Amino acid sequence: xxxxxxxxxxxxxxxxxxxxxxxxxxxxxxxxxxxxxxxxxxxxxxxxxxxxxxxxxxxxxxxxxxxxxxxxxxxxxxxxxxxxxxxxxxxxxxxxxxxxxxxxxxxxxxxxxxxxxxxxxxxxxxxxxxxxxxxxxxxxxxxxxxxxxxxxxxxxxxxxxxxxxxxxxxxxxxxxxxxxxxxxxxxxxxxxxxxxxxxxxxxxxxxxxxxxxxxxxxxxxxxxxxxxxxxxxxxxxxxxxxxxxxxxxxxxxxxxxxxxxxxxxxxxxxxxxxxxxxxxxxxxxxxxxxxxxxxx
Amino acid sequence: xxxxxxxxxxxxxxxxxxxxxxxxxxxxxxxxxxxxxxxxxxxxxxxxxxxxxxxxxxxxxxxxxxxxxxxxxxxxxxxxxxxxxxxxxxxxxxxxxxxxxxxxxxxxxxxxxxxxxxxxxxxxxxxxxxxxxxxxxxxxxxxxxxxxxxxxxxxxxxxxxxxxxxxxxxxxxxxxxxxxxxxxxxxxxxxxxxxxxxxxxxxxxxxxxxxxxxxxxxxxxxxxxxxxxxxxxxxxxxxxxxxxxxxxxxxxxxxxxxxxxxxxxxxxxxxxxxxxxxxxxxxxxxxxxxxxxxxxxxxxxxxxxxxxxxxxxxxxxxxxxxxxxxxxxxxxxxxxxxxxxxxx
Numbered sequence: 318x319x320x321x322x323x324x325x326x327x328x329x330x331x332x333x334x335x336x337x338x339x340x341x342x343x344x345x346x347x348x349x350x351x352x353x354x355x356x357x358x359x360x361x362x363x364x365x366x367x368x369x370x371x372x373x374x375x376x377x378x379x380x381x382x383x384x385x386x387x388x389x390x391x392x393x394x395x396x397x398x399x400x401x402x403x404x405x406x407x408x409x410x411x412x413x414x415x416x417x418x419x420x421x422x423x424x425x426x427x428x429x430x431x432x433x434x435x436x437x438x439x440x441x442x443x444x445x446x447x448x449x450x451x452x453x454x455x456x457x458x459x460x461x462x463x464x465x466x467x468x469x470x471x472x473x474x475x476x477x478x479x480x481x482x483x484x485x486x487x488x489x490x491x492x493x494x495x496x497x498x499x500x501x502x503x504x505x506x507x508x509x510x511x512x513x514x515x516x517x518x519x520x521x522x523x524x525x526x527x528x529x530x531x532x533x534x535x536x537x538x539x540x541x542x543x544x545x546x547x548x549x550x551x552x553x554x555x556x557x558x559x560x561x562x563x564x565x566x567x568x569x570x571x572x573x574x575x576x577x578x579x580x581x582x583x584x585x586x587x588x589x590x591x592x593x594x595x596x597x598x599x600x601x602x603x604x605x606x607x608x609x610x611x612x613x
Numbered sequence: 614x615x616x617x618x619x620x621x622x623x624x625x626x627x628x629x630x631x632x633x634x635x636x637x638x639x640x641x642x643x644x645x646x647x648x649x650x651x652x653x654x655x656x657x658x659x660x661x662x663x664x665x666x667x668x669x670x671x672x673x674x675x676x677x678x679x680x681x682x683x684x685x686x687x688x689x690x691x692x693x694x695x696x697x698x699x700x701x702x703x704x705x706x707x708x709x710x711x712x713x714x715x716x717x718x719x720x721x722x723x724x725x726x727x728x729x730x731x732x733x734x735x736x737x738x739x740x741x742x743x744x745x746x747x748x749x750x751x752x753x754x755x756x757x758x759x760x761x762x763x764x765x766x767x768x769x770x771x772x773x774x775x776x777x778x779x780x781x782x783x784x785x786x787x788x789x790x791x792x793x794x795x796x797x798x799x800x801x802x803x804x805x806x807x808x809x810x811x812x813x814x815x816x817x818x819x820x821x822x823x824x825x826x827x828x829x830x831x832x833x834x835x836x837x838x839x840x841x842x843x844x845x846x847x848x849x850x851x852x853x854x855x856x857x858x859x860x861x862x863x864x865x866x867x868x869x870x871x872x873x874x875x876x877x878x879x880x881x882x883x884x885x886x887x888x889x890x891x892x893x894x895x896x897x898x899x900x901x902x903x904x905x906x907x908x909x910x911x912x913x914x915x916x917x918x919x920x921x922x923x924x925x926x927x928x929x930x931x932x933x934x935x936x937x938x939x940x941x942x943x944x945x946x947x948x949x950x951x952x953x954x955x956x957x
Contacts, residue, residue, distance in 0.1 A: 375809030377788040379760050379797075382809075450826065461782055462826025463812055545823065547812040557782070557812050557823075567787065570815055 352591060355584030362578050368585065374548040374559075376582045377568070387548035388586060391558035395469045395540055396533035398554060402473025403529055407480025408522065414481070415488035416510040427482065434478040442542030445471040450543065463545025463557040472539050476529045483528065487521025488514055520604045527601035531594040537562035561590045650677045652895040657685035658692025658705030661791030662882045664914040665731055665907070666705050672910065673902045680895045690714075693885075697721050702890035703900070706883045707733065707791055709940035724888040724936045728900075728927055729951055730907045732917040734836035734870035734879040735796050737849040740828050745769070745776050748850040748862030751800060751877065757781070757831075759801045763808035769829070783811030784823045784832030790815055792835055799877040821845060836865050836879075837915030853877055867917050873950040881951050882916070888936060904928055919951075926955040 360368065363383045371384015410430065414423050450467040454460045460467075491514050499509035515522070545557025546567050559567075565583045656666055663686040670682035685692070689706045696704035697717040710718075710727070718725060737754070739746055746769075753772050756762060769776035786792045788805070798804040812823055817838045824830040825845040839848060850862035859874035869875035884903065890896040904927070908918040919927065939954040 373764070373809075375763070378809035379803075379806040380763075380809075446822065454826065462823050462830070545812045546814055547810060549810060556780075567813070570787075 349591070352584055352588045355581050356588040359578065359581035359585040362581070363585075372550050374564075377579055381578070383582065385561075385586065385589065387550045388559060388561045388564055389589075390550055390552060391465065391540075391544070391548065392534055392560040392562070394465045394552055394554060394558060395472065395544060395560055396530060398466060398469025399472035399476060399533045399536075400526070400530060402470050403476045403480050403533075404526060406473070407477045407525075407529070408484055410477070410481040411484035411488055411522075412510055412515065414485050416506065416514060427485070430478045430481055432478075433474065434476075434482075436475070438475065438536065438538035439542070441471050441475050442468070442539040445539055445543035457555065460555050461545070461557055463543065463547075464555050465544055465558045466554040468539045468543040469554065471543070472533055472536055475536070475539070476532050479532060480525050480529045483525030484518070484522045487518040487525065490521065491517045520607050524601040524604040527597050527604065531597035531601070534597070535562065535590065535594050537566060541566040561586045565590075649679065650895050650898060651679035652681075652893060654680060654682045654703065654896050654899045655685075655701045656682065656703040656705060656884075657687055657695050657701045658703075658885075659689040659707040659791060659882065660686040660789075661689075661707040661733060661795070662705035662730070662884065665882070665911055665916060666703075666884065666903075668910040668914050669903045669906060670899075672906060673899055676902070677895070677898065680899070682899060693717075696725075696885060696887070697723055699723060699887075702887050702893075702896050704885040706885060707795065708880070709883065710885060710938050712941070715938060715941075725885045726888060726931060726934060726936055727938050727940075728884050728886060728904070728931060729881040729919060729923070729955075730884055730903070731882050731911040731919065732870050732879060733795075733882050734865045734875060734917065735792055735799075735833055736836045736839040736865050737831070737833045737851060737878070738824055738839060738846045739831050739849060740824055740826075741845065741847045742828055743847055746831075746849065747847075748852055748864075750852045750854055750862075752854065754800045754851070755802070757783075758785075758797070758807055760806050760808055763810050766808075779829050782823075782827050782830045783808075784820045784830055785811050785813055786817070786820070786834055787813045787815045792833075795880065796833055796878070799880075835915065836870060836917070839865075840915075851875065851878060870917050871920050871923075881919075886931075888934060891934075900931070904931060923952050923955060926952070930955065 368383050368385055370386065371382060372386050373382040373384050374387045375382045414427060418426065445467045446463075449471055450460070450462060450464065453467055453470075454462075457466075495513055495517055496509050499513040504512070540560045541563040544560060544563060546559045546563055547557040548559040548564065549556065551558065564586055568579065568583045654670075656670070663684060667684050670684050674680060674682055684705075685695075685701075686705075687695070689708055692701070692704040692706065693710060693714040694717075695701045697714060697720075699721055704725075710725075737749065749772075757766055757772055766772065767780060768778055769781050770778045772781070785796070785807075793807070794804050797807045801807065811832075812820075814820055817834050820832050820834050821838070821842045824832045825842075839846060848864055850864040852862035853876045855876070858876050859869075863869050863875050865875045865879065870879040873879065884900075886896075886900050891900070904924075908924060911918045918924075939957065
């Protein structure tokens with residue numbers, strides 16, 4: 318192969334790689350563009366104040382009202398319950414795996430935990446609706462058959478590996494010198510873990526939690542199946558709620574004509590969703606950056 | 614599920630006919646796949662009637678592979694607009710044609726035959742463990758479901774003081790559903806006028822699941838769907854406070870839906886056929902196929918077939934090419950039964 322053809326092939330491959338990288342960027346730009354475009358069209362019909370601070374969300378009905386707060390509280394409620402499950406369980410799992418478990422146990426337990434993240438979310442959804450809800454109803458009379466509690470708990474189980482795995486990485490990355498220093502001062506294993514290693518890994522753990530929150534907010538199938546589709550402004554976990562993602566699913570499943578205000582609502586809600594997860598991801602990245610600087 | 618087996622049966626029958634035609638050397642035109650019928654039949658209209666027409670069209674195209682039948686679902690009103698602009702041959706309708714639509718058709722010189730094909734009923738349901746309610750009046754349903762009730766009527770005892778002071782949890786179809794249009798019109802008096810704070814889903818399974826698991830639930834959906842889930846739900850009798858069509862509260866059943874005593878939540882659904890289009894053999898054969906097979910296919914897709922006597926009268930009406938509507942100036946909720954109208 319002559320030098321020239323080689324250079325030419327090299328050039329082609331470089332361009333190809335660039336195109337691959339550019340494609341994902343362009344697609345992202347396209348999605349954001351569509352979101353912005355449709356959201357602007359929506360906000361032309363509905364004042365932004367009414368959208369963001371309105372407390373009644375009935376855009377598909379006779380007296381349409383476009384207050385997105387019920388969807389926001391629904392999303393926060395379910396995500397909050399999920400975090401209440403995933404955070405303690407995930408953190409304790411991470412501490413156990415990093416500080417207590419024998420290397421063999423750690424090696425086999427971690428992949429098993431991660432299998433939880435690989436279960437399709439539609440399976441989790443029906444698990445919540447058909448198993449967890451009836452189970453909870455035995456203990457909590459008055460629990461509606463669609464509620465925020467059961468999908469929240471199941472979602473917590475789903476994001477548990479995300480929390481435990483990332484937190485474990487953060488704990489593991491804490492230099493051994495810190496642990497040894499703690500032991501040298503006479504600390505027990507638990508004192509070393511809770512007072513030295515966890516605080517040292519704090520920013521990494523926080524980053525993991527924020528990623529988990531953002532995953533919970535964006536989760537769709539579980540809530541669409543098990544939380545009911547009734548937008549109501551409440552923090553009561555026992556009644557049906559609707560999240561932002563579930564609303565988008567609900568409208569997309571029907572045959573809403575394009576260009577109507579009902580159609581634009583899903584983009585406005587999508588924009589809000591995108592903004593919230595985007596900000597959370599940025600924040601989590603920032604935290605992780607800080608964490609890297611400290612110990613590398 | 615049963616519809617799929619039907620389709621399988623159709624497929625097998627088609628294959629058998631094909632084999633027979635091949636063995637026969639192709640000299641004879643057999644009734645079925647091999648016939649020379651060709652062309653296009655275009656149907657549009659109600660999404661409620663869509664499943665019935667779609668099922669008929671599918672079976673028809675298996676028997677006559679040369680004919681293409683397109684079935685749209687732009688809604689009863691949208692369907693009539695196209696029909697009266699001469700764009701379709703047949704219009705599906707979940708209510709009788711309106712006076713304005715009759716005029717539009719007359720202006721375009723379009724004559725039509727009105728053919729009732731099935732009954733559709735809506736069941737109102739509660740949890741099977743619910744002990745306090747077994748019937749409701751239409752007025753109570755209105756108080757519960759009208760737009761003004763949103764955020765205000767939230768407890769059972771607000772409907773009837775003797776009912777418990779606990780939250781009432783509502784389930785119903787989504788706004789794209791024909792059942793929603795029909796229920797809102799029959800109950801609140803205005804199509805699509807409904808409260809919005811209830812659990813809505815286009816998937817009837819979700820509604821069944823919701824009502825089944827919640828003592829305080831109340832919901833509504835197509836009667837056919839109740840039939841499939843009898844043991845999980847409690848059916849309410851509905852009182853329209855009109856003694857002329859059966860007194861007291863009446864529960865829906867194939868009989869009460871068909872004989873018109875389950876009012877106002879039952880109605881006949883129709884197809885409207887353009888007389889001019891019947892000169893084309895493919896349209897004529899399609900309508901005849903529809904009339905012959907409607908009863909079976911209607912049951913398959915979950916509606917209630919016409920009574921035999923009504924079916925016969927409809928058939929006569931079609932054979933005589935009786936044009937115009939039986940409902941001039943009235944709607945399908947009014948007092949005469951379909952049979953009485955057909956005999957007029």
